[in-house]
Amino acid sequence: MHSALRPGHDFYFNTYAPKVRSCGIVANERYYAWLQAACFDPLSDSAVADAIEAVGLAGLGNVSKAPQISCQAYDVYCRARKKLDALLEDPDKRPEDETLLVLITLCFFQTVYFETWQSHNAWAELVWKGVELIDIRGSQQFKDEIGGILYAQIRAPILCLCVQHGYPVPPALVSATYTFENGAIRQEWLKSEYASPASMSVISFQLVNLGAAIRQGQFTDTSGIRDRAMAIDRDLQAWASVLPAHWKWFQLPPRINGEIDYDSSQFQYAGNTWLAEIQNTYRSLRIVALRLVGHDKESRSDGEVLAAIRDLSDEICCSVAVFDNVSRALSVLRPLMVVFLAESNPLATRRYAAQALLRVGGRLGVKNATDVAELVLGCLGGESSGGLERLDYDTVPIAATF
Numbered sequence: 001m002h003s004a005l006r007p008g009h010d011f012y013f014n015t016y017a018p019k020v021r022s023c024g025i026v027a028n029e030r031y032y033a034w035l036q037a038a039c040f041d042p043l044s045d046s047a048v049a050d051a052i053e054a055v056g057l058a059g060l061g062n063v064s065k066a067p068q069i070s071c072q073a074y075d076v077y078c079r080a081r082k083k084l085d086a087l088l089e090d091p092d093k094r095p096e097d098e099t100l101l102v103l104i105t106l107c108f109f110q111t112v113y114f115e116t117w118q119s120h121n122a123w124a125e126l127v128w129k130g131v132e133l134i135d136i137r138g139s140q141q142f143k144d145e146i147g148g149i150l151y152a153q154i155r156a157p158i159l160c161l162c163v164q165h166g167y168p169v170p171p172a173l174v175s176a177t178y179t180f181e182n183g184a185i186r187q188e189w190l191k192s193e194y195a196s197p198a199s200m201s202v203i204s205f206q207l208v209n210l211g212a213a214i215r216q217g218q219f220t221d222t223s224g225i226r227d228r229a230m231a232i233d234r235d236l237q238a239w240a241s242v243l244p245a246h247w248k249w250f251q252l253p254p255r256i257n258g259e260i261d262y263d264s265s266q267f268q269y270a271g272n273t274w275l276a277e278i279q280n281t282y283r284s285l286r287i288v289a290l291r292l293v294g295h296d297k298e299s300r301s302d303g304e305v306l307a308a309i310r311d312l313s314d315e316i317c318c319s320v321a322v323f324d325n326v327s328r329a330l331s332v333l334r335p336l337m338v339v340f341l342a343e344s345n346p347l348a349t350r351r352y353a354a355q356a357l358l359r360v361g362g363r364l365g366v367k368n369a370t371d372v373a374e375l376v377l378g379c380l381g382g383e384s385s386g387g388l389e390r391l392d393y394d395t396v397p398i399a400a401t402f
Helices: 007-015 026-039 047-064 067-089 097-113 119-142 145-165 171-181 184-191 200-215 222-241 273-293 303-323 327-340 347-364 367-379
Strands: none
Touching (some): 097 367, 145 171, 171 184, 171 200, 222 273, 273 303, 273 327, 303 347
């Protein structure tokens, strides 16, 4: 392997790249092989190689607390960014898979490097370029499963950006999703039980659009918000009801004195962290939907809603151990944020989620995660949650990982 020439490559592939053994899905095996080929092509002055090296060096610098490595990471990022700009200006190169891969990887760099809170602006700029790319790529981006995986990777930060800024889902993403949902790749994944029978993406679009409508003042009737949010929650539960039988759901252990020992709970997925990742996405969306139910004053003290938020949050906290020492640990970062920002959760649960974010983010070298966790732990340090009123799941700038 050529990684000896570029030390960031080893860290990237060992820490961030989805390992074949972590999920056992054939599509991921082919993607991993394609990713390595794109990175280590000896005949190419590859923007992919630079982008991956920049991310790996940034993570390595954070984990080893070595500022000189972080500086080197930024230099490599600047080189990769110049190459990306050239690719975006080239009509022939712009629609290629490698161009989108470079953009996604540089988005991730901003999450890992995160020198200041202003890094979020650079991340957002790249995400908008990603929206333009999926529009330009059109239906041809789904000619093979590599394009399908790249679409799924850029979809996450696009939705994250929309939530944080109160934007509706961009038409380009809606169009691409419609093509993907009805295309051959998803049908093949359905046969392999890699994809769920129903679409959680489409439901998440409803949730994002509802949040945007609220932020833009289009809803003045809180009971109307409640009804829409509850309908979305019912859709999510319906999504879960038709999953393949082997997508086993974790059952919460009994609470002792009202609490669960998250670290010792028997949370088993037979080694399939991919299922845990999907289920945490489901739990996070339900928590966000149920929090929107709280816009209606009569629903804020609804015991059933509050109990559901707590159970879903407990399940996310119990899942942390599943992601220990695997690349898919990136996927648990944002669900943990959703847990500690749910104000109805007990302080102990919120603190655990923030501490877990600090621990996992620190092990992965994702500085955006550790900075947010430290900020939240400072607010949750006392017996009350004073100070968190200025934070919310739609304003804290933690970028979505892929």
